Amino acid sequence: MKIIYILLFLLGLSAHSQSVKGIVYHEGKPLSEVNILIKKSQKGTHTNAKGEFELGVKKGDVLIFSHINMRSKKIKIKNFKTIEIELKAKTNTLDEVVVKTRRKADPKRKYVQTGFGRLDKRRSGSSMFALYAEDLKGLHGLGISRSLQGKVPGLTVNMETEDVYLRASISGFEAQPAIWEVDGVIFRQPPTFVDVSTVESIHIVKSGPLISLYGSEAAGGIIIITTKFGSGGSSAIKRSYPQLYSLRPNRVQLPETNDAISKMLQAHKSNPDSLPLQTLRLAAHVYNHKKQARTALRMRQWILSQDTTNILYYRDVAASLLKLGKKKAAWNIYRSLLSKPGFEQTDAASYRAIFHDIEYLYHAHGLKDFLQKEFKTQKHLNNRAYENKTRLVLEWTVADEALSIEIVNPNNQSIVHQLGSSITKSPKIQEIYLNETFKGAWVLNLSLLENITEEGYLKISVYRDWISPTSKAPKTKVYILSDLNQSKYKLMELSL
Numbered sequence: 001m002k003i004i005y006i007l008l009f010l011l012g013l014s015a016h017s018q019s020v021k022g023i024v025y026h027e028g029k030p031l032s033e034v035n036i037l038i039k040k041s042q043k044g045t046h047t048n049a050k051g052e053f054e055l056g057v058k059k060g061d062v063l064i065f066s067h068i069n070m071r072s073k074k075i076k077i078k079n080f081k082t083i084e085i086e087l088k089a090k091t092n093t094l095d096e097v098v099v100k101t102r103r104k105a106d107p108k109r110k111y112v113q114t115g116f117g118r119l120d121k122r123r124s125g126s127s128m129f130a131l132y133a134e135d136l137k138g139l140h141g142l143g144i145s146r147s148l149q150g151k152v153p154g155l156t157v158n159m160e161t162e163d164v165y166l167r168a169s170i171s172g173f174e175a176q177p178a179i180w181e182v183d184g185v186i187f188r189q190p191p192t193f194v195d196v197s198t199v200e201s202i203h204i205v206k207s208g209p210l211i212s213l214y215g216s217e218a219a220g221g222i223i224i225i226t227t228k229f230g231s232g233g234s235s236a237i238k239r240s241y242p243q244l245y246s247l248r249p250n251r252v253q254l255p256e257t258n259d260a261i262s263k264m265l266q267a268h269k270s271n272p273d274s275l276p277l278q279t280l281r282l283a284a285h286v287y288n289h290k291k292q293a294r295t296a297l298r299m300r301q302w303i304l305s306q307d308t309t310n311i312l313y314y315r316d317v318a319a320s321l322l323k324l325g326k327k328k329a330a331w332n333i334y335r336s337l338l339s340k341p342g343f344e345q346t347d348a349a350s351y352r353a354i355f356h357d358i359e360y361l362y363h364a365h366g367l368k369d370f371l372q373k374e375f376k377t378q379k380h381l382n383n384r385a386y387e388n389k390t391r392l393v394l395e396w397t398v399a400d401e402a403l404s405i406e407i408v409n410p411n412n413q414s415i416v417h418q419l420g421s422s423i424t425k426s427p428k429i430q431e432i433y434l435n436e437t438f439k440g441a442w443v444l445n446l447s448l449l450e451n452i453t454e455e456g457y458l459k460i461s462v463y464r465d466w467i468s469p470t471s472k473a474p475k476t477k478v479y480i481l482s483d484l485n486q487s488k489y490k491l492m493e494l495s496l
Contacts, residue, residue: 021054022083023047024065031087034067039074039454062454074401076454129153131202144194144225152204162190166206166221176220176348178204179415183227186415188430191225198227241445244489246477247282247457249289261295265302277303278397281316282457285478293323311337311350312395312429315357323473327365334358335374353393353429360463364471390434390496391463392444393474396420398456399428402449403481405491407432410440418449419458436496444491448484455482462494 030051037044163177297320396419
């Protein structure tokens with residue numbers, strides 16, 4: 001991957017508009033009635049009977065092509081040459097899942113084999129419910145989530161998102177949906193690609209020892225599906241992807257004087273599209289790595305003042321304050337976020353991340369006495385998730401473009417997390433807790449679920465011994481995702 005050199009103070013996009021022509025195809029034939037819209041505008045057009053279109057655009061504009069029967073596609077305008085684009089029929093983005101296989105076994109055996117070990121049904125008691133192929137007859141048209149409705153006590157399904165809930169909300173906290181394991185591969189989102197007619201068995205686990213293996217992601221329970229395809233075979237499939245290298249802060253050139261930095265910030269106010277807040281946020285990250293913590297804090301505070309709706313900006317300011325030793329000021333940033341009107345409507349993943357950030361302040365930074373009247377820690381509870389000492393926080397800056405992160409443990413078992421979505425509301429932040437009983441190399445892989453047209457970046461923070469008083473500052477890597485020519489990459493390897 002090419003090294004990105006950022007000259008923010010010289011950054012500027014041409015404002016000249018010019019007409020661009022093109023034609024849209026499907027399976028080699030011209031496609032009519034395709035809607036073409038310039039992203040972040042109301043300007044657009046549609047193709048004629050010959051699949052042709054013409055539209056006034058600027059360099060840097062992103063065109064969104066959509067059709068009722070086709071998958072949407074985005075392209076970024078780099079020049080004004082004629083565009084030829086192919087749209088494909090709609091399919092589920094999860095229809096190419098690679099599954100792991102295992103030995104053939106009696107579906108009603110005493111043990112359930114999972115991606116993280118063997119579960120003894122006899123020791124799970126009432127926390128486990130089992131369904132088999134005969135229990136699902138006649139439900140093939142409902143989809144995997146809805147086929148469970150009415151089969152398990154207390155189970156509910158969100159008909160809009162297909163999320164399954166095994167527990168009701170408690171004390172005003174939002175209930176967490178169950179995660180899924182399909183033939184050894186774990187998904188946070190409902191696996192809508194699963195055909196109910198291919199299911200051999202489903203085991204629903206509400207609580208018990210297995211949940212501790214999966215970490216806090218499984219607080220809402222686990223649904224383990226074994227299909228007819230996944231119940232035979234042998235060893236797991238290994239993956240090998242090209243390496244995607246993270247940003248090298250020391251190779252990035254940025255303004256150094258206060259006056260030059262002020263001009264850079266003013267450039268955003270004069271033309272937000274030419275120098276967006278996310279680019280300034282990336283600059284603050286670089287300053288932070290160059291040990292210019294006060295400059296990073298200044299920029300992050302300014303960014304937050306421009307947009308107080310983005311949770312990531314609050315986390316950035318708090319992190320800078322912590323680096324400067326201003327622990328109580330960091331807490332005040334979180335307190336201002338918690339008291340912000342509408343925060344209770346925040347998506348569950350972001351809410352949990354903020355809660356665990358405060359746990360990190362409480363325990364790792366010695367603010368127990370200061371916070372105990374305002375914050376009630378959960379660490380003293382019998383919560384096995386806190387025994388997973390390595391915390392990963394993933395942040396993705398482009399909410400409407402989808403990617404997934406695969407975490408592979410030393411036994412080559414994996415869990416997949418999606419960030420961003422052009423279709424549904426998917427969080428921009430995710431947490432993963434690595435189970436340190438699995439010693440060896442853990443691998444993080446990236447999959448692009450759609451072409452990334454708007455330059456964004458993925459930030460990964462690794463907290464070792466995250467709630468220990470001896471915990472050190474997290475190690476952070478940033479990956480710039482733009483003009484990538486592959487769909488899958490290896491990001492990093494962690495040794496536990």
